Amino acid sequence: MTIFKHKLFKPLKNKYLLILVGFIVWMLFWDANSWLIHNELNEEIDDLNDEKAYYKHEIEKDNKETKKLSTEKGLEKFAREEYYMKRENEEIFIIEYEDSLKVKTNE
Template sequence: MAPFNRNILKPFKNIFILILAVFAVWMLFFDANSWLIHHELNTDIDALESEKEYYKKEIEKDKKALKKLSTEEGLEKFAREEYYMKRDSEEIYIIEYEDSLKNKQDE
């Protein structure tokens, strides 16, 4: 059993290897620029980039909707569908289907 322990500890008797091991551990875990901090920051960067892409798509979608609303026909269609507006000579009937109504049993 004793020769096995000597073989494991033999490289650590060299002062340069010992200093290199301590330096590597320090740089990986304890330094202000450690691998752990870099990994956390890279994860944050990836999350922010995906959020940036999401907002770019939302901006494009909003620009298309704004372009549709800039025309007279698009504005009228939006007002009729969303706010149930009508002309003076018209009547609007809202049709609700049975599956869209709330039942007292569902509540």
């Protein structure tokens, strides 16, 4: 039993130190409010804040598009570009280049 009389084991005889170490280990790893769970929750909060910023940016972009479409000129431009609409007695020619066409390749 001389091994337990070594000076490295002296702090293990202090019951307050043992209780403090046990409490710290418990709070860091096993408790419902542990440090590990807090880290996971903080990462999730950061991800949600990034998502929130992205959606705010998208809302601003959509509001700008809505303002453009609320005018007569903007609505006509959108209809002509997206739906190939035209005025009476007007012809539309759609020019497609080879590199812009989607071609299926048989491999």
